[in-house]
Amino acid sequence: MGRWDHARIAGVSLGALALCLTPVNHVHASVSAQVALTPLYKEYADTNEVPWALLAAIDRYAELTKSKTDHEAAPYYGYNFQPGTWSGVANPNLDDVNPASIHMFAGFGEDADGDLLALPWDEADRIAALAKWLSCETELDDDDEVAVWNLFRDPVAMERIFAFEKIFETFGMNATSHCFPIAKQYNFTVKHTFGAGRSWGGRRVHEGVDIFASYGTPVLACSYGFVEMEGWNRFGGWRIGIRDTSNLYYYYAHLSSFSKGLHQGDLVVPGQVIGYVGSTGYGPPGTAGKFPPHLHFGIYKDTGLHEWAFSPSGLLNQWVRQKQKIIQTPVKSTKEDED
Numbered sequence: 416m417g418r419w420d421h422a423r424i425a426g427v428s429l430g431a432l433a434l435c436l437t438p439v440n441h442v443h444a445s446v447s448a449q450v451a452l453t454p455l456y457k458e459y460a461d462t463n464e465v466p467w468a469l470l471a472a473i474d475r476y477a478e479l480t481k482s483k484t485d486h487e488a489a490p491y492y493g494y495n496f497q498p499g500t501w502s503g504v505a506n507p508n509l510d511d512v513n514p515a516s517i518h519m520f521a522g523f524g525e526d527a528d529g530d531l532l533a534l535p536w537d538e539a540d541r542i543a544a545l546a547k548w549l550s551c552e553t554e555l556d557d558d559d560e561v562a563v564w565n566l567f568r569d570p571v572a573m574e575r576i577f578a579f580e581k582i583f584e585t586f587g588m589n590a591t592s593h594c595f596p597i598a599k600q601y602n603f604t605v606k607h608t609f610g611a612g613r614s615w616g617g618r619r620v621h622e623g624v625d626i627f628a629s630y631g632t633p634v635l636a637c638s639y640g641f642v643e644m645e646g647w648n649r650f651g652g653w654r655i656g657i658r659d660t661s662n663l664y665y666y667y668a669h670l671s672s673f674s675k676g677l678h679q680g681d682l683v684v685p686g687q688v689i690g691y692v693g694s695t696g697y698g699p700p701g702t703a704g705k706f707p708p709h710l711h712f713g714i715y716k717d718t719g720l721h722e723w724a725f726s727p728s729g730l731l732n733q734w735v736r737q738k739q740k741i742i743q744t745p746v747k748s749t750k751e752d753e754d
């Protein structure tokens with residue numbers, strides 16, 4: 416058994432366990448299995464001169480948005496090549512695992528671990544092939560973005576993958592801690608009203624919980640992530656949307672103001688002040704005071720095809736018991752934006 420078989424087996428058993436857990440736990444299970452692959456991303460990124468965090472980000476996004484059918488067809492972690500890309504398009508054997516004939520047909524399948532087989536389900540072979548493919552693509556266009564576009568052909572995938580890359584690059588793959596979204600030294604009351612009816616804005620249900628607190632109480636980022644949305648919405652007032660590398664979207668609404676210097680695209684860490692409790696919303700920009708001040712907090716899960724809200728109560732109950740470290744300074748990404 417090679418040293419990487421360990422990681423693969425861990426992934427498989429976590430996958431089986433996830434069947435009896437909620438979707439969130441499933442995400443966390445596969446995410447923790449991916450951390451074990453970090454040395455492989457780094458090794459094959461180095462040999463192919465591509466960014467390791469981009470390889471990890473492609474794998475993460477592919478895993479989180481994989482359909483049930485794709486999962487059954489290829490029950491292993493991350494990005495899976497089409498058979499023709501692995502074996503070579505003209506190769507009569509689309510399931511070819513012989514490195515010599517794969518290379519003859521210009522396939523991308525690799526034997527990275529030296530077992531004389533190029534196996535799409537072997538983590539080393541698969542990640543080495545992905546790195547080689549990325550290196551070839553970026554050589555053609557001198558552009559990461561075109562390469563990633565060719566893998567997913569989806570603008571949402573592009574946005575998420577490059578954001579994941581920035582987060583992995585800046586914080587590593589082990590940055591998974593969380594924080595309760597209100598500074599706990601202030602008074603607050605959580606109303607667990609997920610799914611209740613709403614009176615304003617037509618027929619809709621309450622897609623979150625309300626945490627009542629005084630005007631100006633600091634609102635904190637509850638995960639590592641990036642600011643996907645910041646601005647006005649007639650329901651949410653001044654609101655912020657933060658996405659993490661599990662493709663969960665945290666929605667913070669009715670703020671009185673945003674933290675100074677925080678902008679769309681910025682990275683955040685758990686405990687970082689992102690804004691302050693207010694009562695904005697239910698009208699045109701600037702409307703406030705139509706209800707008592709509170710933070711509306713929602714979590715949405717995105718699987719690529721569907722996005723839905725789930726009750727954040729379980730997570731909030733867990734986070735409220737944890738120690739808080741409040742961070743005032745905005746985080747600087749180590750990867751510079753090229754635009």
Ligand SMILES: [Zn+2]
Nearest residue numbers: 623624625711
């Ligand atoms: Zn609410």
